[in-house]
Amino acid sequence: xxxxxxxxxxxxxxxxxxxxxxxxxxxxxxxxxxxxxxxxxxxxxxxxxxxxxxxxxxxxxxxxxxxxxxxxxxxxxx
Numbered sequence: 001x002x003x004x005x006x007x008x009x010x011x012x013x014x015x016x017x018x019x020x021x022x023x024x025x026x027x028x029x030x031x032x033x034x035x036x037x038x039x040x041x042x043x044x045x046x047x048x049x050x051x052x053x054x055x056x057x058x059x060x061x062x063x064x065x066x067x068x069x070x071x072x073x074x075x076x077x078x
Contacts, residue, residue, distance in 0.1 A: 003041035006033050022049045026074035028059070045074040 010033060013023045025031055026045030047070055049055035063069055 003043075004046075005040045006031075006042060007040065009042065009046065016048065016050075020051050022052060022055045023047070024055075027071045045070075045077075 009023070009031065013031065016023060023031055024047050026047060028047070031042075031046065047055070047059075049058065059070060062073075066073075
């Protein structure tokens with residue numbers, strides 16, 4: 001199946017987290033690496049940020065300027 005897979009993300013997430021970076025799904029929840037899934041394509045979207053301050057600032061400004069959250073934008077893209 002085409003698309004961005006969990007194995008495409010896991011090493012990058014480990015490196016980013018070691019430098020205090022953050023990767024979440026579009027709802028702001030941690031990415032779960034579930035080996036029991038039938039499909040390993042990341043369909044819930046991802047947010048990548050260099051630290052918690054940038055993460056919260058971006059999400060706040062997005063909601064402030066558009067009235068919509070990252071999760072709402074992701075839902076529209078499906």
